[in-house]
Amino acid sequence: MSTLFFIFIGALLVNNFVLVRFLGICPFLGVSKQLETAVGMGMAVTFVMTLAGVVTWALQHYVLNAFGLAFLQTVLFILVIAALVQFVELFLKKMVPVLYRALGIFLPLITTNCAILGIALLIAQREHDLIQTVVFCVGAGLGFTLALVIMAGIREEMQFAPIPKSLQGAGIALITAGLMSIAFSGFAGLVPM
Amino acid sequence: MVNLVKDFWNGVWDENTIFKLQIGMCPTLAVSTSAQNGLAMGLATTFVLVCSSALVSLVRKLVPNEVRIPVYVVIIATFVTVVDLFLKAAFPDIHAVLGIFIPLIVVNCVILARAEAFAGKMPVHRSAADALGFGIGFMIALVTLGSIREILGMGTWFGMRVMPAGYVPWSIMVLPPGAFITLGFVVAAVNLISRRSTATSRSS
Numbered sequence: 001m002s003t004l005f006f007i008f009i010g011a012l013l014v015n016n017f018v019l020v021r022f023l024g025i026c027p028f029l030g031v032s033k034q035l036e037t038a039v040g041m042g043m044a045v046t047f048v049m050t051l052a053g054v055v056t057w058a059l060q061h062y063v064l065n066a067f068g069l070a071f072l073q074t075v076l077f078i079l080v081i082a083a084l085v086q087f088v089e090l091f092l093k094k095m096v097p098v099l100y101r102a103l104g105i106f107l108p109l110i111t112t113n114c115a116i117l118g119i120a121l122l123i124a125q126r127e128h129d130l131i132q133t134v135v136f137c138v139g140a141g142l143g144f145t146l147a148l149v150i151m152a153g154i155r156e157e158m159q160f161a162p163i164p165k166s167l168q169g170a171g172i173a174l175i176t177a178g179l180m181s182i183a184f185s186g187f188a189g190l191v192p193m
Numbered sequence: 194m195v196n197l198v199k200d201f202w203n204g205v206w207d208e209n210t211i212f213k214l215q216i217g218m219c220p221t222l223a224v225s226t227s228a229q230n231g232l233a234m235g236l237a238t239t240f241v242l243v244c245s246s247a248l249v250s251l252v253r254k255l256v257p258n259e260v261r262i263p264v265y266v267v268i269i270a271t272f273v274t275v276v277d278l279f280l281k282a283a284f285p286d287i288h289a290v291l292g293i294f295i296p297l298i299v300v301n302c303v304i305l306a307r308a309e310a311f312a313g314k315m316p317v318h319r320s321a322a323d324a325l326g327f328g329i330g331f332m333i334a335l336v337t338l339g340s341i342r343e344i345l346g347m348g349t350w351f352g353m354r355v356m357p358a359g360y361v362p363w364s365i366m367v368l369p370p371g372a373f374i375t376l377g378f379v380v381a382a383v384n385l386i387s388r389r390s391t392a393t394s395r396s397s
Contacts, residue, residue, distance in 0.1 A: 020369050022223035026216060026302065071278065074296045075270040082266065114219045114300045121293040164381075166388065170215045171381035178373030185370065 004135050007128075010191045011139030017115055018147040019181040024115030028148055029173055031106070038152035042145025044106040046138065048088060049119055052081050053137035056120035057130065064124075077120045085110055115144060150180060197322040204326030210303045211334035211376075212383040217303040220294045221335055222372040228351050231339030233287045235332025237280065237295060239325070241272045242304050246312040246324035248272075253313050265308045266299070273298045303327055334379075341375050342366045 017023045024045065031041045056077055064070050089107045092100040110116060119140055123133055154176055163172050204210075210217045217238075224234045245268050256264050277295045280288040288295065298304070307327055312320035343349055346366030348356035356362075365371050 022219050022369070022372065023297075025218040025222060029215065029218065071274060074274050074277065074299055075267060077296075078266055078270050078299050079263070082263065114297050117297060117300050118219075118293060121296055125293070166381045166384040167377075171377050171384065174373045174377030174380065178370045178377060181370040181373055182365070185368065 004132065006191045007132055008135050008139040011136050012143040012146070013184065013187040014189075014191050016143045016147055016184050016187075017118070017140050018144055019177065019184045021118070023118040024113055024144055027106075027109065027113060028144075028151065028177070029170060031109075032148055032151040032173070033155055035149065035152045035156060038148045039145070040102055041106045042141070042148045043102070045110060045113065045115060045144050046141025048085060048107070048110050049116055049141040049144075050134060050137040051088065052084055052116050053119050053123055053133055054130070055080060055084060057123050057128070057133045060124045073121075073124065077117060081116055081120065115140075147180070151177065154180075197319065200319050200323040201326035201329075204307075204323060204328070205330040205333070208327075209330040209334060209383075210327060211331065211338075212380060213387075215380070216306065217301045217331060218376075220297065220301060221331075221338065222369075222376060224291055224294055225335055225338040225342055225372060225375075226367050227343040227347070227349075228336055228339040230287070230290055231335035231337075232332065233280075233284075234291060234294065235328070235335045237276045237291075238298055238301060238304075238331055239328025241269065241276055241298050242307065242328040242331075243321055243324045244272045245269045245304060246307055246320045247317055249308045249312040250315060250317045250320035261313060262305075262309070265305060265313075269304050269308070270299050303331060338372075338375055338379060341379070342371055346371060 011017070015021055018025065018028045027041055027045070032038050059076065059080065060073075064073055064076070069076075085107055089100075092107075119137060123136065126136075128136060151173075155173065158172065158176075167175070208214055211221050220234055220238070224230045245265070248268050249265055252264070273296060276298070277288075280291070280295060307320075307324055311323045315323070340350060343351075344355060345363050346368075348354060348360045348362050363371075366375065
């Protein structure tokens, strides 16, 4: 049980996907201007991440390792993720229209989100079982959401701040992210390595 | 010839992926801990970019429009696998440092963006020139960032000592926060330079 807890906290805070591992920076900078869209994007990423994590975990164990096809990893993972996102989009549209309206516009963007392929590759390197994989994915997804929501909150306030012209836009966003990253580095050591 | 130079320069400066467009940021932030890592990542990305753009351009008339994106992705993923296996065999140290960011070249939006916006419509030589420009531009950004972080964070450049003996390294520069803060200031500096140059070209 404590292992699961450490995996969760490790993915959520200590090795935060955005601020420590640098995965998913594009949506982090692109979709963090409003709190509401940030929450939507975060939820969509968490959802797809968990699904993709489980599917690629199974593929790694039962297909790539079993048949000695490890060199196909990159090609296979990206195709599976792209297909999965398409499938999720169709499924939600048909079956859960409420969720589709909330997450719909973010789904196509997620295919090229390096956090999704990143988590698939990280899981492939680790020796997690299925439950640990799920916990790791949910933790990482919520960590992404947390970073995105904090960033959106700060950026909403920043609209009214007098920022030097050259720093406006990406410049100040990156420096803000840097300061957040310093805060998050305070979590290092929370989990025994 | 003029066209080729223009295509090339577009990626190096006018639409530099990192400085101007701010895409492909994840590898930039993650592997720019030293100038050497930046150079290695830049070379790997440039190779994938040029090869996949050239191949996309070669097959552009054979690929039906509806399935072009999956085809592009498979082409890119193939070249990434080539780079991944080559680095693993020839430079295991660099492969270990760059880690999952080598397979992640697949989802570097720059590569798909050039395939979709340029190589899918243009002849091979122009696509290659365009891809080379974007690759070099990306590499310049990575090496610049890596150099700043390595010099301030470790007092060395490409492993050589450049700071005086009494220099205390700012270790935060090689940690994750340093990546964000350095890139923030570099982007601001580039904005300042391009605003100055447009101002002078307008007034003259």
